[in-house]
Each structure stands twice: as structure tokens, then as C-alpha cells.
Amino acid sequence: MSKAPPDAALLKQHLIDPAICIRCGACEAACPIDAISHDANNYVVDPSICEKCMACIPVCPTGAIDNWRMVPKAKAYTLAEQFSWFDLPEELTAAQLAEAGVNLQADGAVAEDALQTLAQAEAAALQEAAVDPTQPGTDAAPTNFSAQLPPWSAAHAYTNLYGARAAEKTVTATCVGNVRVTEVGKEYDTHHIILDFGTMPFPVLEGQSIGVVPPGLDARGKPHFARQYSIASPRNGERPGYNNLSLTIKRVLQDFQGNPVRGVASNYMCDLKVGDKVEVIGPFGSTFLMPNHPKSNIVMICTGTGSAPMRAMTEWRRRLRKSGKFEGGKLLLFFGARTKEELPYFGPLQSLPKDFIDINFAFSRTPNQPKKYVQDAMRERAADLVALLQDANTFIYVCGLKSMEEGVILALREVVQGAGLSWDEIGLRLKKEGRLHLETY
16 A cells, blocks of 8 residues: 655645734735735734745745744644734644654655755745746736845845844834924824934844834733834934934824724834833844945835835935045935925935935825826936946835835836837846845835
8 A cells, every 4th residue: 555645644834923023014915826814913824825935935024934834734724823823833743743643754754855855946936036026028016026135235234133033032222312204284294213222232224124012012912013114324323323223104093094093103103202212123124225336326216204215325325425435326216205295304305415316206196286106207217217227236226105016117117118128138137136126015
């Protein structure tokens, strides 16, 4: 009687670690087959749908997505079980697997071969996901063009220094500044918040993010999940030479459907007073990083608080220029909002030298003016964009609401094709070379 192959009895189940996950949604957005979903508690993977394509692995900023458990296939962890977790279950022992009917002693060698083959397949899929966004001639989803590798000249990023799986669960920062950066009296209440880490190590780079843990308990009586915010200051601090950083945070008073809601973390942060303490985890992010080589051009496309990493990159370039340590390299910014009053840092942006940064604003709700979005502004600068896209020293960063991704990618494709070039070729090259980065929420 022939034995059933081990993969008929065993499943290497893909799971998300709820203790590390910061609920950013990147994995769900990256999954091409809707195997990942979430509720108010956890993000989970459906074992009946997951094909282990690995598309979700590179986009996770914390590594929570990269967890696997060997389980009897007939007893895979259900979605209901995963939604209820606050921590991952322990690995099943050989005795527990045997008790569940898996004959490891008889099929051990075959099982080991099968697992090794699966590991090799996963590694190959991960490599493919990092460099091969689409087949030529197809209309791929916008996220398929997002690079999962950092620029070749980017500085080394430190990640997950503090968090559930780190030696230190959190680090305490002190609020040393909280300034509103949108016009008072408008509903769009956005703050520039500065956190100081004192003598505790917290090295960051432009394009990284942190997690803020709001105080108190949620409706279930559990500590609040951390909320993720992009860093708005350069690597040497909001104040040069100090161990601090800044964030750009909009006070959330309604959900995406327009229903009234009071965002737990955003309101907590926007209400901070100087001297208040904040519990922080992270930093996160190892791909959305700026290039360091002096000839690099940076194209920045953002809306609202998506300006945070763009401000960090711009300020670092400004400091390098001021010190005489930078040469060449263009900065091209497309910045969108409903009105100029709702645009963070509008005034300071106007004062930057024109030969330093090329700024293009797009406002969609200006009274008595036609609606204009960042993709419209991009089309107006088609000739300049085409020249930059063909330059191997050009890197593109997109940050803002999830809804902007498709419009931006379609505009890039239109600009390229309008010049008689192949978007499939250029888009693939941008991804393979770590030159096009999307970070939306």
C-alpha cells in the first residue's frame, strides 16, 4: 500500500504575528488573490486561498507577515482562530503532529524533501516578486510596479529596534514641540510634532516610519495597537545633531465613509503638550529610502500628510547643499490637496529656492477653479518626466492615500507612451533597480 505524500497530511501554514503587526494594511493591499483580510483585531491569511506567492512578504515593514507553522492539513488554523489571537501559537511538536495522525517517522525523509522543495519554491517566488512586476502588454495593478528593493546607494536602515519581539518593547520619547501646520479654523487639522529620545538609540533614515502606542486600553480591555507614522525629519534630527525626529499627523475626525469617528492615536498625538511622554516602537521600513549618490534625481509625488517623507528627503538635501557636500541631482515635487489652506508646510515650501526644488501644486477644491490632481500636474510636466525616467539616476517616491496609486501609475505610463517609449520596459526597470516606490494608506 503506497503512502500518501506528506503534503497531503502536512501544511506549512502562512500566519501573521499579531504581536508584531502594526495593522498598516500593506500585506492585504499586496496580495493579488485576496487571501489576506482583517477585522478590528488582526490581519489573517486564509489557508484555503493562499498560494504562497510571497507578494506580501517584502512590503511588510515589521516582518510580522513572515511566519509559518507546520500543521496537519486537516486541522489548519481557521480564520476565526486567527482573528482571536493576541500572539502566535507555539510550533507543534513531533508528538503533537503524530497524535494528529501525521506519520513523521515513516515519511520523515520524504517530508523533509518536500519541505525543502517548498522552501526553494518560496525563495524563488520571493525573488520573482521583487523584480518582475508584470508580463509585457498586461494592465498590471499599480502596486505591481512598486520596488521592493532600496536604491543601490541608500544608507543602511535599522529596523525593529523596539517592539514585541525586541529586547525592549518600547522606547519612551518626550514631546518637545507640537505646531499646527494648517490654517486654524479649517477642518483639516494637521500638526508637526517633534519627539526627543534623549540618550536612547533610535537611528532613522528619510522614508522610514515609527509606531506610536496610544495610552490606555481599547474596548476589549487590551492595550491599543501601535499606529504607524512616517518620519518627516532627516537622519540627523529635526534639530541637527539632536536625537529627535518629527511627524506630520492629521487629526482624524471621520472615517473613509465620512462617518464621525475620533482617531485614537491621531487625536492623542495632536493634543500632546511639551514634556508629555510617548511610547514608540520601530523604526520600520528598509526600501522606501532615498539615494545617497550625488547625481541622483528625486521625483516626489504626494498628497496631504504623505508629504512627511518628502519633507525629510528635501530637508536632508537642503542641509547637504548648505554645507557644500552635494552636487547635481534634481528635486521635482508634485504636491496635492483639496485647497492650499489644507496643504501642510505650504508657506515654507514657497520660500525654497527655485534652483533647489521644482514644486508643482495641485488643488482639487479651489473655489471657481477646475479640479486638479497630482496626475494632472504630472501630465503637464510630461517632457521633463520622460527625460528623468530615462535617467538611471532618477528615483520616484509616491506617498498619500491609497486611491492615488492607480492615477499616478497611469499618468506615468501615459507620459512614457506619449513619448513613443514602452512603459512595460521602463516600469520593469524602475522596479528591478529600486527606483519606483509606493507607500500609501
